[in-house]
Each structure stands twice: as C-alpha cells, then as structure tokens.
Amino acid sequence: MRMVYFAWVRERVGVSEEDVLPPASVATIADLVDWLSGQSTAHAAAFAQRDRLRAARDQAFVSLDTPIDGAKEIALFPPVTGG
Amino acid sequence: MRMVYFAWVRERVGVSEEDVLPPASVATIADLVDWLSGQSTAHAAAFAQRDRLRAARDQAFVSLDTPIDGAKEIALFPPVTGG
Amino acid sequence: MIRVLVSEAPIDVGAEMAIAEAAGGTQGGAVATFTGLVRGDDGVTELTLEHYPGATERALEELCTKASRRWTLSGVTIIHRVGPMRPGERIVFVAACSAHRAAALDACAFLIDRLKTDAPFWKRERVGGSTRWVDARHADDTAAAKWRS
Amino acid sequence: MIRVLVSEAPIDVGAEMAIAEAAGGTQGGAVATFTGLVRGDDGVTELTLEHYPGATERALEELCTKASRRWTLSGVTIIHRVGPMRPGERIVFVAACSAHRAAALDACAFLIDRLKTDAPFWKRERVGGSTRWVDARHADDTAAAKWRS
Numbered sequence: 001m002r003m004v005y006f007a008w009v010r011e012r013v014g015v016s017e018e019d020v021l022p023p024a025s026v027a028t029i030a031d032l033v034d035w036l037s038g039q040s041t042a043h044a045a046a047f048a049q050r051d052r053l054r055a056a057r058d059q060a061f062v063s064l065d066t067p068i069d070g071a072k073e074i075a076l077f078p079p080v081t082g083g
Numbered sequence: 084m085r086m087v088y089f090a091w092v093r094e095r096v097g098v099s100e101e102d103v104l105p106p107a108s109v110a111t112i113a114d115l116v117d118w119l120s121g122q123s124t125a126h127a128a129a130f131a132q133r134d135r136l137r138a139a140r141d142q143a144f145v146s147l148d149t150p151i152d153g154a155k156e157i158a159l160f161p162p163v164t165g166g
Numbered sequence: 167m168i169r170v171l172v173s174e175a176p177i178d179v180g181a182e183m184a185i186a187e188a189a190g191g192t193q194g195g196a197v198a199t200f201t202g203l204v205r206g207d208d209g210v211t212e213l214t215l216e217h218y219p220g221a222t223e224r225a226l227e228e229l230c231t232k233a234s235r236r237w238t239l240s241g242v243t244i245i246h247r248v249g250p251m252r253p254g255e256r257i258v259f260v261a262a263c264s265a266h267r268a269a270a271l272d273a274c275a276f277l278i279d280r281l282k283t284d285a286p287f288w289k290r291e292r293v294g295g296s297t298r299w300v301d302a303r304h305a306d307d308t309a310a311a312k313w314r315s
Numbered sequence: 316m317i318r319v320l321v322s323e324a325p326i327d328v329g330a331e332m333a334i335a336e337a338a339g340g341t342q343g344g345a346v347a348t349f350t351g352l353v354r355g356d357d358g359v360t361e362l363t364l365e366h367y368p369g370a371t372e373r374a375l376e377e378l379c380t381k382a383s384r385r386w387t388l389s390g391v392t393i394i395h396r397v398g399p400m401r402p403g404e405r406i407v408f409v410a411a412c413s414a415h416r417a418a419a420l421d422a423c424a425f426l427i428d429r430l431k432t433d434a435p436f437w438k439r440e441r442v443g444g445s446t447r448w449v450d451a452r453h454a455d456d457t458a459a460a461k462w463r464s
Contacts, residue, residue: 007365007437008448056435059370075367075435079451082364082395082436083351083407083427090216090288091299139286142221158218158286162302165215165246165287166202166258166278180329187352187403195354198347200420203336205344207414254336265356267427268458271349275420309417 001068003036005046006077009053012046022068029055029074030064052078084151086119088129089160092136095129105151112138112157113147135161167241168230172222174249177201177256186243190263194240198274199261206253210291215248215257218286222246225285233262233277237269244277246287276313283310316390317379321371323398326350326405335392339412343389347423348410355402359440364397364406367435371395374434382411382426386418393426395436425462432459 004017026035033053037044047053055064056075068074087100109118116136120127130136138147139158151157167189179201186197204213230242241263247256260281262273282303289300316338328350335346353362379391390412396405409430411422431452438449 006367006435056367056370059373061374061433075370077435078437078448080432080435081438081449081451082434083431089218089286139218139221142224144225144284158221160286161288161299163283163286164289164300164302165285166282179332180327183328183350193354193356195352197350197352198423200416201332201346202416203344203346205342205414207342265354267349267351271424274347278416
C-alpha cells in the first residue's frame, strides 16, 4: 500500500511517499498511524499530535477511524490551508 | 427652476428639460407635479400614475412630499432599473 | 480607494481588477466582484441604459462611501455602462477589496443590491422592431431593503 | 459548465471572466467572483502552496458539483495557483455564473468558504530567512460549517 505525506507531516516523516505492508491487525487508518509510529522515531514525531492529523483514502477525505479496506493509497497531512 | 425628465416620463412630457416658474403656492414636489399636470395634457399624461413617479431635488433622491425650498433643479422619473 | 465610472465604453474587467487589487495593496487579500451582463432572453436584441448625469456619479459615490463605513474595505469600485449595448455585454461591474473575505463578499452583495434601487439608471429593451422600458422589480426593493438598518 | 484548474501559472482574471461569461451564454446575466491574493503583512516575502495532485482537482470538481446542485448555475469556475508566489499575486479565483444575482453571490461565497476547508492545499510562508507552515484557522471551519445542511 502506498503512503503519501504532505506539508509538515511530509517534512517530519522525511519522505513524500513510501510503500508499506502493515500486518492484518491494522484495520483502520488510526491503526495504521499507530503501527507506523512504532516503525521509526520520524513517523512517531510526524504523527504525535493526532488531532492535527487528517487523512485521505484513495484521494477522498476521510476520518481517521475509516477502515483501510483494501485502499491503494492512504494520505496523511495537516489541516488544509488553501484559498 | 430647471425641470429634468428621464425614461418614459421624458418621452411623455416630450422634452428632456425645461425651465418653469411655479406660483408661490407650490411648496412641495407633489404640488409641483399637480401644477405641471394642469399646464399641458402631455404633463398630465406623464404624471398620471403618481405611484410610479420618483423625484430628485438638486440631484439627490427625495420623496414627492419634500419641499422645493429654493431648489435649482427638480428631476422626475420612473423607478430606477439599473445594475 | 473609491472608484466610480459611468461610461459608454465596454467594461474591461481585467483592467478594473488590476486597479482594484493595486489600490488594496498588500493588505487587501480578498476581492469580491459582481458583473451584470445583458441577457438575451425573450428575444431582446439590444439594451439601452439612460442615466442622470451628475446625479448618477453622486449616487454611486455615496453608495461606495456607505459600504466603506459599514465594512473595513481597502477599495470599492463601481463601473456602470450607459448607452446602447448587446446581449452578453457587461452592464455593471462592482468590486470590494478587503483584508477579510467575509467583508469583501458582503460589501459586494450590498453594492449591487443597493445600486439596483438607489442609482438613477433606466433600461430600455429592443425586441424585434419595437422598444420598451423595463419595469422596476419588486424583488430588487426587497433585496435592497435587507441592508437597511 | 464546470472549470477547474490547478497550476503554477499566474491567474489571468480577464481571460477567466471571458470564459465564464461565454459558458453562461445569454441566459447567464450575473457573475460573482472571489479572488484571494497573497498578503504581505507580517513581513511575508513569499508564499508557497503545496497540494495533493489528483485529489485536489477531484475535491474542487466535487465542490463545483455541490454548488451546481444547490443553486441554478450556468457556470462554476475554480482556478487555484500552486508553487511559489509573491505578495499581491493571486492565489485563487472562483466564479459563479447564473441568471440571478442572489444565486451567483451565494454560490461564490459557498465555493470560497468550503474551498478553505475541503481542498488539499497547504501554505508555507517565508519571513526573512526562514519559512513556516500556516496554521488552519478556526474561523474557516466556522465559515464552511454555515453551508452544511
């Protein structure tokens, strides 16, 4: 599964995208964030403030409690600031 | 005193402006409209629908019951339709 | 900055936007505009705008001043075309420039709503071989009235 | 007509207005627009917009579709610039075209309010020698929420 990161989440993780293979126990995006946080201190730092983290599942905005459910691409990023 | 007319008021009166000398008894714009209506059938026809008549006194919108009070220019016209 | 122009020339929205933005300076982050176009429905082939020279400019400037008192604006523009024009051409362009988008959007709506009832313009339409004066719309009075306070 | 464009090129408001008006045809008598500019207050010398390619266009098209369902519109435009830009330059241009001015004005306000919270853009400011990510504003959530129903 492809992970993509934006803005300061991208900067803290240290890469803009990466392929990951989470274990079967990782059901939701929140589970995925927890699992990634255990993989490296950079991920842990990027995802530390869970209330400032937003997600998209296959390019559609979703809440963190959304099941991954075979998604091809999960994006993690801060609250948006466009316009 | 200068009278100016616009849109279908102008067309019905037959001139776009004229100088008038109303008698001293003509105090308000409504009085002026009454007096002018007695001057010609064209004026009477132009001012027949009093509720569709609007006025300006020295280029500022006013209601018909406003005193003339030494005005240099009185305008009479239909409700506006700009924009 | 208040900019009012009543002219027979076509309205250049790109140029007017540049003027409005420049006047707003680097503090004016939001520009809301409204453009009214001649509609070609009901077989209208030409629209002619008559106005009250002098009084028109005065009424439009007063409207800009009212908007500037009500909202914090760095610029207010009203450009109104007069004379003959054809379907699709611009009749009016209003712009409100502010540091905040809500002020720009509200001021823009205020300007066009009040312009419809407070400025001396009269529309005459040509349909086929004849012309007719456009009647004032009750809806315009209602829209303008919502800004009174 | 729905027109969505995300690009590093400067936004040409005059050209975009002409496109929006042409799409509206002679039935679309009212065009409301909102333009957001880079503000130079607080010593900001450059603003860089990052976005989520693909997802951004999809979010903006969805927003246009929502506006078209809510109001009777003949055209909806969202042009958003990305990459580096300087104070005074245009970040975003939205336009709503309708036969009726209230629909155009309301749809325009809806589009810019919702764009602030519903599209994946992130702003980074340069002040002097350092850069900082702009924080999301609570006021934007409040403005966007007023359109939910």
